[in-house]
Amino acid sequence: MLVLWSHIDRWRKILKGQQHGVVSLAKWRILNRLHDRNETLYYRVLIDNIEDFAPIIYTPTVGLVCQNYSGLFRRPRGMYFSAKDKGEMMSMIYNWPAHQVDMIVLTDGSRILGLGDLGVQGIGIPIGKLDMYVAAAGINPQRILPVMLDVGTNNQKLLEDPLYLGLRQPRLEGEEYLSIVDEFMEAVSTRWPKAVVQFEDFQMKWAFETLQRYRKRFCMFNDDIQGTAGVALAGLLGTVRAQGRPLTEFLNQKIVVVGAGSAGLGVLNTAVQAVSRMTETAANPQFFLLDKNGLITKERKDIDPAAAPFAKVPGEIGGLGLREGASLVEVVKKVKPHVLLGLSGVGGIFNMEVLKAMRESDSPKPAIFAMSNPTMNAECTAVDAFKHAGENIVFASGSPFENVDLGNGKVGHVNQANNMYLFPGIGLGTLLSGAHFISDGMLQAAAECLASYMTDEEIQRGILYPSIGSIRRITAEVGAAVVQAAVAEDLAEGHGDMGPRELVHMSKEETGAICYAKHVVSCLQPSCS
Numbered sequence: 025m026l027v028l029w030s031h032i033d034r035w036r037k038i039l040k041g042q043q044h045g046v047v048s049l050a051k052w053r054i055l056n057r058l059h060d061r062n063e064t065l066y067y068r069v070l071i072d073n074i075e076d077f078a079p080i081i082y083t084p085t086v087g088l089v090c091q092n093y094s095g096l097f098r099r100p101r102g103m104y105f106s107a108k109d110k111g112e113m114m115s116m117i118y119n120w121p122a123h124q125v126d127m128i129v130l131t132d133g134s135r136i137l138g139l140g141d142l143g144v145q146g147i148g149i150p151i152g153k154l155d156m157y158v159a160a161a162g163i164n165p166q167r168i169l170p171v172m173l174d175v176g177t178n179n180q181k182l183l184e185d186p187l188y189l190g191l192r193q194p195r196l197e198g199e200e201y202l203s204i205v206d207e208f209m210e211a212v213s214t215r216w217p218k219a220v221v222q223f224e225d226f227q228m229k230w231a232f233e234t235l236q237r238y239r240k241r242f243c244m245f246n247d248d249i250q251g252t253a254g255v256a257l258a259g260l261l262g263t264v265r266a267q268g269r270p271l272t273e274f275l276n277q278k279i280v281v282v283g284a285g286s287a288g289l290g291v292l293n294t295a296v297q298a299v300s301r302m303t304e305t306a307a308n309p310q311f312f313l314l315d316k317n318g319l320i321t322k323e324r325k326d327i328d329p330a331a332a333p334f335a336k337v338p339g340e341i342g343g344l345g346l347r348e349g350a351s352l353v354e355v356v357k358k359v360k361p362h363v364l365l366g367l368s369g370v371g372g373i374f375n376m377e378v379l380k381a382m383r384e385s386d387s388p389k390p391a392i393f394a395m396s397n398p399t400m401n402a403e404c405t406a407v408d409a410f411k412h413a414g415e416n417i418v419f420a421s422g423s424p425f426e427n428v429d430l431g432n433g434k435v436g437h438v439n440q441a442n443n444m445y446l447f448p449g450i451g452l453g454t455l456l457s458g459a460h461f462i463s464d465g466m467l468q469a470a471a472e473c474l475a476s477y478m479t480d481e482e483i484q485r486g487i488l489y490p491s492i493g494s495i496r497r498i499t500a501e502v503g504a505a506v507v508q509a510a511v512a513e514d515l516a517e518g519h520g521d522m523g524p525r526e527l528v529h530m531s532k533e534e535t536g537a538i539c540y541a542k543h544v545v546s547c548l549q550p551s552c553s
């Protein structure tokens with residue numbers, strides 16, 4: 025351990041004054057080498073220093089790692105299934121040396137964070153997400169499997185890069201593409217029927233299509249659609265509490281969502297479900313959705329069917345002076361929303377004018393969620409949000425920012441609204457429940473658990489999410505909530521020596537204790553030195 029620290033210290037001195045990205049990348053390389061050499065020590069270091077190292081092995085540095093992955097590559101990690109492996113996937117899966125796999129994170133590299141198509145270089149994302157599974161959910165590192173489906177790339181720069189490690193062909197489309205994913209899912213569920221498969225960073229069309237295609241057939245979920253939606257919903261309910269209002273006030277919140285992709289639409293679908301649970305009469309949520317062409321209304325030509333339910337009826341918004349394609353600043357000025365939520369992938373789109381317009385919000389505590397990743401793609405910085413939108417805002421970002429010094433001893437709290445607060449618990453709870461698929465009820469239980477985690481006092485101080493230092497505790501609680509929801513829906517079949525009968529008779533606290541302790545690898549326990 026001492027050697028490691030002196031190594032880091034030496035690098036710190038060498039890199040003093042260097043660009044932040046260079047320093048972060050250097051830290052990632054040190055950790056990656058440790059990962060290759062001594063897996064147990066790597067996870068021990070990660071768990072003990074999760075606040076310092078999550079931003080290195082996960083968002084935002086993992087984005088930079090993916091952009092440079094072919095050059096950084098030293099040793100393979102995980103499995104790569106290419107379009108050329110068609111017909112061979114079953115035997116490939118049976119070649120994986122571990123007897124049991126519990127968690128798989130799968131990507132095709134087509135939408136890596138807000139960085140676009142990075143082809144096979146996107147493998148960094150499954151690796152980082154699974155590191156969080158080990159660190160936060162205590163999943164056995166020998167039972168995780170990062171997977172890349174290499175169906176080609178449409179990134180011309182990568183296709184021309186002599187170092188690029190993936191297939192040099194345009195992405196497969198249509199049935200050809202789906203047949204590859206089908207074959208992988210069949211193979212994996214044949215060998216490990218209880219493994220949970222997390223789909224990550226697929227471009228929108230395939231994210232929705234595969235979720236619909238597999239969610240009842242296999243034990244899988246899409247983190248960008250479903251995990252993000254739960255984290256965002258917890259944050260949105262937190263902003264209602266921060267206003268000192270009862271949760272039913274959620275019905276009257278005006279929410280502007282910028283980005284009509286897999287994440288933005290996932291959030292809106294979940295928010296609409298939450299609204300319908302709160303009222304028996306037909307609700308008409310005041311949600312406004314924008315994409316790269318501005319405000320989406322029913323007048324939009326070639327509207328995406330997934331966005332259509334959220335398109336505004338021109339008559340409804342005419343009174344506000346809004347029309348199809350209205351710009352973001354126009355929408356914010358006229359709607360005076362309670363919440364401005366960005367999942368657009370466009371850095372800086374919440375510019376000074378937009379943020380200043382949030383000062384006129386109808387909320388006593390306007391909320392700004394700049395959820396796009398990595399840092400350069402955040403819709404605004406924390407400093408700009410507090411500077412332009414005012415000191416009484418609630419602020420959250422997908423990538424970490426420092427808290428903001430507001431002067432006079434006051435601090436603007438920065439929340440990290442990232443799906444890392446839910447996916448490890450969703451995976452852990454599903455695994456321990458032994459459910460064959462992940463129901464809406466299990467996902468709802470996860471979101472509600474996170475939403476009720478913070479105290480009123482913390483919420484009043486603008487703290488909507490736990491600190492990353494408590495990620496193991498929140499993951500255990502989310503896991504327990506997921507297990508209990510699976511039991512309530514009669515989906516739980518148990519795991520290992522914990523059968524469905526034992527699960528049914530367990531209290532919430534007992535389920536939580538199991539989630540906290542049961543799956544934790546003993547040599548990684550905090551007491552292990």
Ligand SMILES: NC(=O)c1ccc[n+]([C@@H]2O[C@H](COP(=O)([O-])OP(=O)(O)OC[C@H]3O[C@@H](n4cnc5c(N)ncnc54)[C@H](O)[C@@H]3O)[C@@H](O)[C@H]2O)c1
Nearest residue numbers: 137138283284285286287315316368369396397422442443
């Ligand atoms: N914080 C989190 O936990 C979290 C989770 C999932 C995704 N994200 C981030 O959200 C971003 C989007 O992810 P996605 O999967 O929805 O991507 P996507 O490609 O499916 O969707 C992006 C959407 O943004 C819209 N857009 C593009 N330019 C715009 C502009 N100038 N103004 C308004 N809208 C614009 C596009 O039209 C599209 O609807 C990414 O940066 C990703 O990293 C964050």
Ligand SMILES: O=C(O)C[C@H](O)C(=O)O
Nearest residue numbers: 083137225248397442443
């Ligand atoms: O990876 C993250 O940090 C969150 C999310 O899954 C994303 O795609 O941005």
Ligand SMILES: [Mg+2]
Nearest residue numbers: 224225247248
């Ligand atoms: Mg993602």
